Amino acid sequence: MDKEMEQFQKDLLDSVRQMKAGKGARKTQVALSPIAEARSRLGMSQSELADLMGVSTRTLQDWEQGRRKPTGAAQTLLRVAIAHPEALLDLKAA
Template sequence: MDEKMDPCQAEPLETVRELKARRGASSGALRATGRKPTAAALARARAGLSQSAFAALLGISARTLQDWEQGRRQPTGAAQTLLRVAVAHPEALRDLQSA
């Protein structure tokens, strides 16, 4: 903290610096929202794939995947089963991606 800076100005500046540092440390990981991650978000994170790559692997649009991950829509039928497999065995999806 700058000794010449008013404490009322220094505290918010330090808070901003801490937030920026935290944001950089968590890039690429699931964001902490206070909610339990959806099966789609968990499966994608465990597979280590981007949204576009994971959506292409599942044969769906990136927008549909985003809706699933954010809880706006729920996957149905075979998609639910595939997501359960992806959570339990993420290597299976990586194998499919390389095939």
């Protein structure tokens, strides 16, 4: 058997042992964008926040994922949402 296959088998066995011992090989953490974090604190879905802001859900998704940057009034409203999420809840209730 060649060395590459032997190494693969060894790594596979090590992985199985770690799984059985309850040890994960690595953890992946995903950092939320400030916009997604504010939305989460508001307890809103992407579509709910997009409706509140008067933009499409796709636009909000693009902001959250860094593909686009909000401009003008949307940028100001997002700064308020990040700093004072309760203010947006007041808007939603009105």
